[in-house]
Amino acid sequence: MNIKKLYHFLNFVCVGVFMYSCQLANRDRIEAKPSRYQVNFNQDWLFTYNPSEIIDTDLLSNEIKDSTWLNVGLPHTWSTYETTGEIHPFIASASERDDSYWFNGWGYYKKSFQIDADLEKKQLSLEFDGVQKYCRIYLNGNFIGDHKGGYTSFYVPISKHVKFNKENILTVAVSNKMSDPYRIPPMTAGNWNIYGGIYRDVRLSVKNTINIPYQGSYKHEGGTFITTPEVSKNSATVAIKTFVQNNTESSADIELQTEVFDPNGEKIKQITSDVTISKDTIIGIQETIDKIENPMLWSVDYPHLYKAVSRVLSNGKQVDSLVTTFGIRHFHWDYDTNDFYLNGEKINIRGTNRHQEYPYVGDAMPKEWTKQDILDIKVNLGHNFMRYAHYPNDPYVYELSDSLGIITVEEVPNIKNLNFSEEVQQQNVIEMIRRDRNHPSIMFWSMGNETNNAADSKWAVAEDTTRIIHLRKGENAGDFIDHDSDNLDLEQLLRVTVRGWEIDKDVPEGINPNPKDGQWAGTEKWQHDLAIVRDGSVRGILGDNCMTWLYNDHGADREYKQAPLLHTNPKGWVDYFRYPKYVYHLTQALYTNIPTIFIQPDTWRSQFLGEAKTITVNSNCDSLALYSGREKIGFKYPDSTSFYVNRFEKVKVKNEDLLAIGWKNGKKYEHKLPMTSEIKSLRLIPEKTMVDNSLSQVTLVEVKGYDAHGNEVLHASPDLKWSISGEGSLVTPETYISDINLIETKNGLGYTVLPIKAMVRSSGKSGKITLKVESPGLESGTCSIETQARENERSLGVIQNKIEGNYISKIKKQSNWFVKSDRLEEIEKVRENVQFPKGLEKKTYQQSLKKLILERNPNLSPATSESKGMQVFVDLNAENIYRLKGVLIADDFNFLLESFYDYRSVERFLENQNLHPKYVQTMKEYLVNKIMKEGMVMSPKDLQFLNNLDENKIDYLDMRFTSDPNKIGNYYRRTIDKSLRVWSNDLKKGLVTAFPELKKYKAEQWNDYLITVKTYNPFVKEAVFPDAQMLLVPIPNLEN
Template sequence: MNKFKNLMFTCAVLLSSIITGQKSPSVKLNFNHDWKFSKINAATSSDEALSKTEFDDSKWLEVSLPHTANIEPLVVNDQWQGICWYRKEFEIASANKNKKVFIELEGAMNRAQVWINGKLAADHLGGYMPVVIDATDFVKIGQSNTIAVKLDNTDNPVSGPKPLKILDFNMYGGLYRDAWISYKDRIYISNPMLANKKAGGGVFVTFPKVATDESEVAIKTDIVNETSTSQDIECVQTIYLKGKKVAENKTISNGLAATKSVELNALIRINNAKLWSPTDPNLYQLETKVVVDGKLKDLEMTTFGIRSLQFKDNQLYVNGEKMFLRGVNRHQEYPFIGYALSDNAQYRDAKKIKEAGFNCIRLSHYPQSPAFLAACDELGIFVVDAILGWQYYADTDAFRNFCYNAATDLIRRDRNHPSVVSWEVSLNETKMPIFFMEELNKRVHEEYPGSQAFSSGWMPEVYDIYFQSRQHRIIHGNENHADKPYFVSEYGDWEYYSSNGGLNQDKMPKGLRLEKSSRHLRAEGEKALVQQAYNLQESHNDNLATGVMGDGYWVMYDYNRGYHDEIESSGIMDIFRLPKFGYDFYASQKSPKEVVVLKIASYWNADSNLDVKVFSNCDQVELFLNGKSVASQKPDVDKNTTKISHAPFTFKIPSFQAGELKAVGYIDGKEVKKVSVKTPEAPHKLKIWFDESGKKPQSNVNDVIFVYIAAVDKNGTVVPAFDKKIDFSIKGDAEVMNVGPITAEAGIATALVRIGTKRGKITFQAASSTLKGSSCLKPAK
């Protein structure tokens, strides 16, 4: 066992016992490092040979997880599909003799077959839910072991959705999330996936009573006895808030028979409870200890948030207070590496969404990373948690059962996340039979009994919440949602692109460009991006006029599409997470008590609009041109400002004059913020910075970060016209993941960089003709 593995072992033990000071016999270790990888020609390979312990994988690529099966170009219109294999040798220390051994692969696309020491241990279909294996009977204690994973990401009629060539997003491949190996005593808390119990298995936390003076926390714990004798079990559960103990409970089960399990129920009251909501996301930690004869047998930590959801007049109330869900959709991909984001990158994505002013994310159209949901718990963002589905229904029992089981597993995986506001157990934009929807809806309420689970779907029947996109409301009207809560699942894009395209996007003209489209790359310039922002304002205002409980703009980040040879560009940030003016519109909808927003939507060059938009949540803005006041005015008043929280300010400037536009924002007559933009001059140097978004770049975790290289003039203003190739190099333990040249778009080029295992300084250098720039960082441990 190398030094890294020893360190991980030590850290895991410390984490499991950091609150109690007791050493738990249960250990959960990161299993991401020291894998071998190869793409395989299925016609000339043998599963039997590749899965054997003695197979020679010395020429395979050494990789760490998360890992994508194929590094793709920036525009992905011919994504790799096929067979790939991962292999890993690992030792299990003799100290783990008689322990239970579990292995979990959080994301394995799409069919995963797993061999341990040459024996088939799992055959799992579905690339978004974890593969959880009881490996106890497959591993050898005190010896070397081999795990071999065969992945097949080709189109599958059982899991769906549409074949990639006509699919409107990409599913990529590989072991693209974290992997874990756990050791447990023979008396242990079960895994909810393996326990396979309705509303059971593992630790399940609910809240019969939610109030600030006193809340009730109901805890169901499934404990397994795999010893050869009956056991008397103590389950001690302690609740902490920011490391301070607030409540404790002990439950006893006498005479738990050998090879049997028991579900223990506890009810703990918390006085002066700190509730969870998007505006105040308080999180508690539940420590569950299993004790037998005074000895600690298992210890598990569960993070939860106390909150209640209720609908009155089809409006959402969170902890008794009415709340509108200002939402956005998200695909989980990065350029080049597809789905293989680090946990830190998942957090950074969530942080940007929160900072953009959203309090809800629709996880379209599949289950996303546990790390992303944990970030939403921490930051205070509701999520609509979805099963995989998009324009595909197979009239077979195999397909239907796959969907039913996917819904069940989704809830078992994510039920303790306070961020989950609804379970979208629906096949997006797919005609589904009533009996199919009824079974999916039934699964939600079986797996999460009580009043705090809400199903949602894109058809008006059956589900608790009706999801409808704005373009369908425009075509069909809103008569279908009068009897239930109504959420606009998508808006701001398709209705400005081709609202009569129906469900056949792949048949649309690929070069379609409409004047009013919301699909604009940053390279298309200021006027196009202002048009996009206007569309968002118009459509969001329209949604608010219909009595909806919330809406979800399509989409947060630009993304690739399986069938198309262009990036889908309706994102308010591009695929490199650089903002467009639409981002500023949404940010301006936040309360100024949270943050004052003031943004001039102009590059202020000779091609700029003379009607200058300023996005702000101030109540008055004064605009200056070269030191002279253009006007001081209140927010716009027109048909598209009637419902939004903060209308933009439009200033009419008679003619273009090079120089500086400065905006000064006022609230209650007091100056609170000022910003300016200057006419770009000739490029002077290259400026380099990198994206942190709440998480510093980190070594030894396969972290990936965006490094931005901007051409700036002598005033530090980005030069949007600069579109040259950048020569980019790195000194230190990191690598560039880009495919092809790194070229500036609207003045900024982006390199996707993977941080290595060492913690030393990393230096970035960039050059383009006579322009140069450099920067450095030191990754966190």
């Protein structure tokens, strides 16, 4: 994009935002109570956490105990340091295996509000943009709905449960269990962090009973669906389907008025449709606008946006209206050349991926920071293509993609070979597509990534036939996959890189700074240099038709070799706090026309004074000169064939400033790199000095270090001590100690060198926040931030009750709930991909892999090497190797290895119990499938009920399940030691056959008895039984 185009689209965005703001302002002035409106419900919430896996009914009641609850604002998560106290920028215990405390319990949110009686005939609902990952919603103690999945939006009707003119208590119970009973993707995959909580916006929606229903529900249609079936430069046809529902007690005659406005705000078309809607019905009204002359097409350089305004009238009065933004464009993939065409023009794909995560707030990051990310990606890095990996993002993200011109892939969170629920997968696909189908930037729906259990593409096609259906790598996605990694690999140039490790001398002693494999941590220069060597990094080379992995470092249940901090994925172009790495400047110079000059600072340091060094400058200027003080070092003409990488050889390092001057289009640009001395002082720079006082407000404060001459020192890593006073609290830890010399630790800050940032949360009150940072021997830094009250929103009949009372300031972990995983990790992880010969049979890959494991782990015990778990572990990996034509992916091997360790721990536990061999074998068969094939996280603590069995009160029932009526009821008593064998087609009937005395049990006795049986035998909960099951059952005791 050239500067002129950049100006045009940024100007377009600003004008569009201004016009929309004015429309909202005018609407608020004109309408006392509009036909539909929404009330922001992000403030005045209480939160608490209970580690029990069973919902605490006391916490669902309307009674609120001050000593239990914490006052919070949304978005909110309980998974970060602010709640857990674990020192880590993301999640220190990133899986249930490390510590299940913050995963297996429930988070409880409460809010109090009142609604005027004059809204009693309105249709009221609560809209949630994202709750991670399963929630149950209660109003005034009554259950009113639930939702499965943490990334799609949903709503819950509340009209029938509201007490008008009285206090209403809303409670949302949230579970973030990874191995959850509903098998909600991504389950235990661990490729990215799962942050429990209500981490996106919540609204109260008020509508009339005849309305345009919620758009994005899997239960019913809603909103609009706008397509452009015929598009050319000269004309376009727009098809608009608007859904209208009638929730009255009789049929209704309605009029639908649809107006279309062009990107300049001019009304260009209007259509009116008259229809009759039966009661309790939703209908779709199809309208077509033919021949929009000379349409302003949506493109990556000129993202023109149209608006459709849908108005519903009943008896001549407007009862609802909806504004839908859309774009006119056409696109296709050329499968012969593997090129993408937009509006007939070939697009040089310059793409990346991004995770919705920020240090210390996780996925509950403010929208303002999200906007900064997307602007950085588009404007400063020149990307025109994006996968928001690996899940539906906040709706706001796709609005930004629309307005900025970013071609987008939206993906459901199916990843790794796990037994995801088919029901939940289908729900995720439907909710994703229905919610986001009108975004012109979205041109690909993705059914998952690196999984043999992808979402079925038929669900996507049933909803939308206008997009390309993608699956990067995977299986079982049905018959409608159009596109995969052979067409465009969405993950290229993977390198684990630590900001602050700029060159070899920055890494700890004994560490290889330039490892061969991209899954080992290395330096910024290593990442930079290999990005411009074909397949120097994992897959590809920086250039056209390239999708880099990824924009930002993020948290994950991954442990990369040599990395200072585990449970992170530091492969980003920017680090956790969005500080650029060297490769960022390389990409900017190559992909944008922004005049770029960046002197890589790694060699211009006092430690190298007098030495001859190579100075590297990333610059896309027409010409470039480098100066050391007043001495001219050299002159270059940067060009794209060298990726605008300019190297000045054998430059003597002097105690002078280094200055690069470039000229582009006749204008002069420069970058100065001072020769700094020791750090002497710290300075704080807040991103804002006047902020909202709400508990949702989180403000970034940057700390920089300076020498005695006022020059910023880039390589310092002093210990930092933070203190705060006034109307705010620290979101980040009070003490920062650099991770730069740490190796593979599970606790750290993600802080290597200055500059770095802290975060401050407003208290909910107006006033001043004062923040101070200190370090031994350095001049401290201070700053002040003023907090002001939020602008009062008009209540429009809805009053949100303020939080008053002495609530707690911190959720404290209950030490008696702490359970640390105790696993024997007997097999070394694979740190690099392994290439076996191509084209072999699966059996041969099994044998080769088993041999490799034994060679690399010579001390592996026979009990482990010959276990059932090892057999399944080898089989699953061999299937992946076979599918990938001989390649063993290190990440896949290590992911399965975690499940293998889980299984071996419970397998050993079972073998050490005094249990019947057939029962042990049955449990092993069940658990090896649940843990290793379906991804359930389990440990011996989950089998503690077997520890203290009374042998005199249990029996073993060898139950043969059959549909043969001639076999039902036959049984053989004591055919094997301490065992009963019975044929049955029903568990209860089989038990009665074995123990006739059970016929005397009453219903409540039966219920208790079956609960005990199912506790001892978790496999009996399955719908389909194997041919035979060895059950452990309690002998009936009618006396008790």
